[in-house]
Amino acid sequence: xxxxxxxxxxxxxxxxxxxxxxxxxxxxxxxxxxxxxxxxxxxxxxxxxxxxxxxxxxxxxxxxxxxxxxxxxxxxxxxxxxxxxxxxxxxxxxxxxxxxxxxxxxxxxxxxxxxxxxxxxxxxxxxxxxxxxxxxxxxxxxxxxxxxxxxxxxxxxxxxxxxxxxxxxxxxxxxxxxxxxxxxxxxxxxxxxxxxxxxxxxxxxxxxxxxxxxxxxxxxxxxxxxxxxxxxxxxxxxxxxxxxxxxxxxxxxxxxxxxxxxxxxxxxxxxxxxxxxxxxxxxxxxxxxxxxxxxxxxxxxxxxxxxxxxxxxxxxxxxxxxxxxxxxxxxxxxxxxxxxxxxxxxxxxxxxxxxxxxxxxxxxxxxxxxxxxxxxxxxxxxxxxxxxxxxxxxxxxxxxxxxxxxxxxxxxxxxxxxxxxxxxxxxxxxxxx
Amino acid sequence: xxxxxxxxxxxxxxxxxxxxxxxxxxxxxxxxxxxxxxxxxxxxxxxxxxxxxxxxxxxxxxxxxxxxxxxxxxxxxxxxxxxxxxxxxxxxxxxxxxxxxxxxxxxxxxxxxxxxxxxxxxxxxxxxxxxxxxxxxxxxxxxxxxxxxxxxxxxxxxxxxxxx
Numbered sequence: 001x002x003x004x005x006x007x008x009x010x011x012x013x014x015x016x017x018x019x020x021x022x023x024x025x026x027x028x029x030x031x032x033x034x035x036x037x038x039x040x041x042x043x044x045x046x047x048x049x050x051x052x053x054x055x056x057x058x059x060x061x062x063x064x065x066x067x068x069x070x071x072x073x074x075x076x077x078x079x080x081x082x083x084x085x086x087x088x089x090x091x092x093x094x095x096x097x098x099x100x101x102x103x104x105x106x107x108x109x110x111x112x113x114x115x116x117x118x119x120x121x122x123x124x125x126x127x128x129x130x131x132x133x134x135x136x137x138x139x140x141x142x143x144x145x146x147x148x149x150x151x152x153x154x155x156x157x158x159x160x161x162x163x164x165x166x167x168x169x170x171x172x173x174x175x176x177x178x179x180x181x182x183x184x185x186x187x188x189x190x191x192x193x194x195x196x197x198x199x200x201x202x203x204x205x206x207x208x209x210x211x212x213x214x215x216x217x218x219x220x221x222x223x224x225x226x227x228x229x230x231x232x233x234x235x236x237x238x239x240x241x242x243x244x245x246x247x248x249x250x251x252x253x254x255x256x257x258x259x260x261x262x263x264x265x266x267x268x269x270x271x272x273x274x275x276x277x278x279x280x281x282x283x284x285x286x287x288x289x290x291x292x293x294x295x296x297x298x299x300x301x302x303x304x305x306x307x308x309x310x311x312x313x314x315x316x317x318x319x320x321x322x323x324x325x326x327x328x329x330x331x332x333x334x335x336x337x338x339x340x341x342x343x344x345x346x347x348x349x350x351x352x353x354x355x356x357x358x359x360x361x362x363x364x365x366x367x368x369x370x371x372x373x374x375x376x377x378x379x380x381x382x383x384x385x386x387x388x389x390x391x392x393x394x395x396x397x398x399x400x401x402x403x404x405x406x407x408x409x410x411x412x413x414x415x416x417x418x419x420x421x422x423x424x425x426x427x428x429x430x431x432x433x
Numbered sequence: 434x435x436x437x438x439x440x441x442x443x444x445x446x447x448x449x450x451x452x453x454x455x456x457x458x459x460x461x462x463x464x465x466x467x468x469x470x471x472x473x474x475x476x477x478x479x480x481x482x483x484x485x486x487x488x489x490x491x492x493x494x495x496x497x498x499x500x501x502x503x504x505x506x507x508x509x510x511x512x513x514x515x516x517x518x519x520x521x522x523x524x525x526x527x528x529x530x531x532x533x534x535x536x537x538x539x540x541x542x543x544x545x546x547x548x549x550x551x552x553x554x555x556x557x558x559x560x561x562x563x564x565x566x567x568x569x570x571x572x573x574x575x576x577x578x579x580x581x582x583x584x585x586x587x588x589x590x591x592x593x594x595x596x597x
Contacts, residue, residue: 097481188481190491193586218512223503331588336491348488352495361477361494364508366515366592373591
């Protein structure tokens, strides 16, 4: 694409307080092709969680950035990410979605790899010359793999900074999630595998959009009132802020109207739960101090780790990632994250609370899908060229229902798409508009 | 209708399921609620855990009776945007089998294809039902209703905004 066209995809006028995104960013196949190279292949990408493969030999296969990969816990105890393609002629060596295996054998010619990726079996190996180097033909890995607090990330950019540096200000918000259990957090069995006939960046925006809640999710708030939540709580302005966290990461955080299974009681949990949750809150205060415990248990947060990992720690915790298949179609996988050591009763309560709002059968997500698909349909009107993301731009501290967090995403996206070196943006520079 | 649960025939169960399907396809959801017991549940497991337990596994839908009533109320209201305007649906139910009769309950399985038409797109939900029906005063009622999808993912459907 022409540089001028790329330069003009985002209009960011800080002086006037106007921010606009050209709608071709959501519709143009050439932009999607460029995103693959300049965004998805340049950044750290979430691939999975160590709790999904707890035992040696455990594996899960999935697609990340269009690549079929295998997350595998080797017999040597090391967690690896392997590219799921036989080094011989290309077939996928793992064709199960999950399981436990010592080896992966390609069904095409029976080359066999152990669960550490090494090539350990080649039928008729004596037919190969001396130059044939079996040791070099193990299953490949992405150039970079790092794990932060059980979250496994990969990068196809060999020169990217370390994961912790990349996470910048988002690390603290990930810690607020991971600190919720001394035993660690785990992905609950069961994947919400769904899709949207919409551009992936619409879901980025929507996943941390405090402005749409009252309208798009009106029925959820009516449901909350049915369950005994005081309606006046929802009419009060709940405070809350939107923040840019550096490197395109962003968060919105507020005190919610709903309950949080970690330690924020709500009537639907039942009176008998009240004391228990207050006691957990007190334990957190003792362990972490009042401020961190308050943030962790009493506030909810919608966190974006650029470009496409959403961790929404709201009425439950969902980990959501998605990749474009076409400019107007994405595949989404979402999971529930929970404390490993929570009681069976509290786990059931958490999952129940999750489903009130989240997921393709919840009382909210279907309406988000509807809204984003409706936006995508609307973009067919090419005469209307711009989407507006200016809300709260002149406020010193943008609020939870402003759009600073989206601008943070778009600014990073735009810098990458224009071909800037993916230089880290210092957090202190990234915070303001 | 039979007087005793042991006298119930498959044809009677089929008639019941067909009547239920008609109520859902015609959006007569208040009448559909009348088919449920006071402790009814409605579940749709995630596509990778068809045999899961909603207390330990992330589902797509796991409604108790209050949640079912709220879902119906929402669907009949204005702000369930994914179904406003409402979709057209058509349910084909077959392979109905009585699997077990015990006490006043009868366990039934059936296959389904639910077509959802909206904005000129068709999404097809394919799977099987597991029902626990109870026989009260000569009338069948639904105590448990589980729609288990054969789809490997909700793609390209993206959602379960209707009652499957």
